[in-house]
Amino acid sequence: MMHWTILLAAEAAAEGGKGGLFDIDATLPLMAIQFLVLVALLNALFYKPIGKAIDDRSNYIRTNQADAQERLSKAENLAKQYEQELADTRRQSQAVIAQAEADAQKIAAQKLAEAQQEAQTQREQAQHELDQQKQAAMQALEQQVDALSRQILDKLLGAQSVG
Numbered sequence: 001m002m003h004w005t006i007l008l009a010a011e012a013a014a015e016g017g018k019g020g021l022f023d024i025d026a027t028l029p030l031m032a033i034q035f036l037v038l039v040a041l042l043n044a045l046f047y048k049p050i051g052k053a054i055d056d057r058s059n060y061i062r063t064n065q066a067d068a069q070e071r072l073s074k075a076e077n078l079a080k081q082y083e084q085e086l087a088d089t090r091r092q093s094q095a096v097i098a099q100a101e102a103d104a105q106k107i108a109a110q111k112l113a114e115a116q117q118e119a120q121t122q123r124e125q126a127q128h129e130l131d132q133q134k135q136a137a138m139q140a141l142e143q144q145v146d147a148l149s150r151q152i153l154d155k156l157l158g159a160q161s162v163g
Helices: 002-014 027-162
Strands: none
């Protein structure tokens, strides 16, 4: 079988060498021109628009990503600011509450002291009135005792003089 292949190749070489693998004639430059035209058309119609679309999309993504990053940093800064303001407000409200409690305790202590003073005053007044009533009762009793003593004395003396 190999003989036949060699024989056919030798016959083809003897026929004049035309139609070989690398014949250089007018078709080679024509194929080169067709290839270059195809490359130019593909570049103009396909690769440039697709490349431009890819570049535009890439720029759009980069821009959006930069904007998102900026918004994120602004949001984080605002969150930190709000947390700081919240902490300050909590501290201030706690200070106000503490001051209000201190004022309430002071007022309660003052009212308690006033109530105790008033109770002490009323107790002293009541004690003074009781002392006055006691003295008045003692004077009245002394007068009655004196009157009874005189009556007893008069009766005793009257009974002795009669007797």
